[in-house]
Amino acid sequence: MASSSSSNFPCAACKFLRRKCMADCTFAPYFPPEEPQKFFNVHKIFGASNVRKLINEVAPHQRQDAVNSLAYEAKARELDALRADLIRYAAACGEMPPTTVGRAWFDDNAGNFYCPDSLWNEPYGENGGSM
Template structure:
């Protein structure tokens, strides 16, 4: 860096910043926290080795990753960014399940509306009973009961600890 101020790395490490300092392009003097946290988590010599092993065009991305991971490690020393990723994957999974349930409920409401607009079915000669299971995901499914042509839907939740009817999607159900 010559006569200008040393990069954040050299300033923190209290050394002279050479013209060809590997840290200077990625740790400017006006952002000392960026290097401080990376140094605290990974160590300056490890970061130096990592940067030297990478082609120049990949170093900026590597530094961004190191800064991100160092910040994540400060918040969660055990899991780092993997903890954040796991949490977000869990949220995505829950939201996908809620979306599937909402789609199933919309389908049920649409079918109910179609039934109310359609002419009544002819009286059955005999009562036949059919069940159809529509799986939403590995924990939720709909049980469609067709008794004399009238579909009835009930949403179930299955888990290893219990099996209960969680929410009927239509007032009528198989058990009433």
Template sequence: MASSSSLYSNSPCAACKFLRRKCMPDCIFAPYFPPEEPQKFANVHKIFGASNVSKLLNEVQPHQREDAVNSLAYEAEARIKDPVYGCVGAISVLQRQVITLQKELDSTNADLIRYNEILPNHGGSSSPPPPPTFYYPSPWNNDDPLGDAYHTGGGGNI
């Protein structure tokens, strides 16, 4: 049975098929948008536009292009699923989860320190638990990118 790649080896890539143009051997899209994944290109085209995707691919190093396309496809799918927040909604949820978990961990570590003070020669470990050292930098800053409106379901005022 023919493999997927041989089946499609003479087909235009998903981008050229979508754009109804001839897929040339040096097509910038072809390595990342195989014909068997038409939705991947349709999504990035809808959200970013083929021209912007092409420009971006030309701006990054060839070895970075696969990751760039995959992150664009991820963002595009998120924006199609959630036109208002896109994948920024996920960042906001995750930032709050990190803050909540860190607070919980700080509190639990404080309890462990108290136990160690009461019972210095017993317990599961011979030394007191280490203080919480987990560092969680936000990629840009520690502010929630969307604020409370996102989390309470409210919208902006107009």
């Protein structure tokens, strides 16, 4: 993994966290210096430590997709925090077909879905991770 430190520019994560960007930086391949907002959004929602753990736990060939998914989710929450959380909640309860995710569905069905009590018993899923 090449780091942005080889070109004397820290990656967006190291710059934001005010750390020296080392050659083995976990964040450098996924948060280039020219995309600071991407890291800021992901850090604000998930936290740098959690993102680092996720990157290290995911298979190397899936890491870019995982980071892109985090960035997408963070951007969605930034743009529409209330609906982003409630749409995920409805999807987790099985009340919303995955192909109909969106504002129109939410606006029509916001008060109509029911989630079983079992969801509240394990708020972080079977493996301790978030839903």
